[in-house]
Amino acid sequence: WKQITKMDFGFILLLSLIIILLGTVGSHFLEPETFPTLFDGFWWTMTTLTTVGYGDYFPVSVGGRMLGIFLFIFGIGIIGVLISKTVDSITTFQKFKREGKL
Amino acid sequence: WKQITKMDFGFILLLSLIIILLGTVGSHFLEPETFPTLFDGFWWTMTTLTTVGYGDYFPVSVGGRMLGIFLFIFGIGIIGVLISKTVDSITTFQKFKREGKL
């Protein structure tokens, strides 16, 4: 059971990294004027996947917006699971520590 | 059981598409100055339903804002369920593949 959970976390993390990479590289190459550096594309991808959406960066072309909608549908959920699993790990770690199991 | 889940996913998807269509067409016709093309209305609808809200588009009229609030109340939850079911499908697919069932 522990094994499965660990593998699932690894799978979610891998999928998240692939989606973040797609957003970073895709935005920079589809709209170099909007996302002048790869770091700008990465920053936009992170603000998008977490749904913070400051509005300092956003795509304006059809291709860029299609990438955005891809991130919405396939990325927001995956990052949400990753963030929720991160919180679970922290609270479980604390519970174990408190109970003297660590 | 599988049948029911499949129907539920179909129902959620259909409802999502209807709400996205309402947002796209509604915004463009209620505020053509704010949403000059149907694709602009579609892009605003998607940024709204996912709660990303970049702020590159937003309604300014009473009618447009009422449409926005309709999308908030009836759309955000439906899209949330759709995104969460999409993630479930991906993780289930991966689990089945790993276990050699596919």
Added chain:
Amino acid sequence: WKQITKMDFGFILLLSLIIILLGTVGSHFLEPETFPTLFDGFWWTMTTLTTVGYGDYFPVSVGGRMLGIFLFIFGIGIIGVLISKTVDSITTFQKFKREGKL
């Protein structure tokens, strides 16, 4: 059981309406320059509680921002429950209809 669920929905709805009213009236009176009409305050409250946050309206005074943070902590969760219960109602209604119970 049905009774309790119904009462809970009513309680959540009542709480939501009180919080929306507080945000609407509070923002307009704390910062009349930022929120010139009550409808502007209502629109900002709704974009805040749903975490869409277009950025067309936001408080700039200490009082207005404290109201914002109050809405974040006590409102986002309540509206989230209301939206999720609305989705549940729609899917349950559809399930009942399909099964011929309605």
Added chain:
Amino acid sequence: WKQITKMDFGFILLLSLIIILLGTVGSHFLEPETFPTLFDGFWWTMTTLTTVGYGDYFPVSVGGRMLGIFLFIFGIGIIGVLISKTVDSITTFQKFKREGKL
């Protein structure tokens, strides 16, 4: 059991306060031009952790954005749990009151 839940709430609250403090102090010192006062840093931290993201404040430096991404990954989930536990407390309080247990 009650004891554990209470401790968990305390732990989540403590973690939230630490993350809010890190965001407030970190943003102000990493980017004093963007966040001129500690209260500006606090306001940006709260709009970020709740994913409202008005866009009135956002980091522009590499360090500031790294702090933002830290808040995304470790903060959004924790604040989400805090907000959801706050809602639970309110509904439980109401249920107890209604049932005459308070």
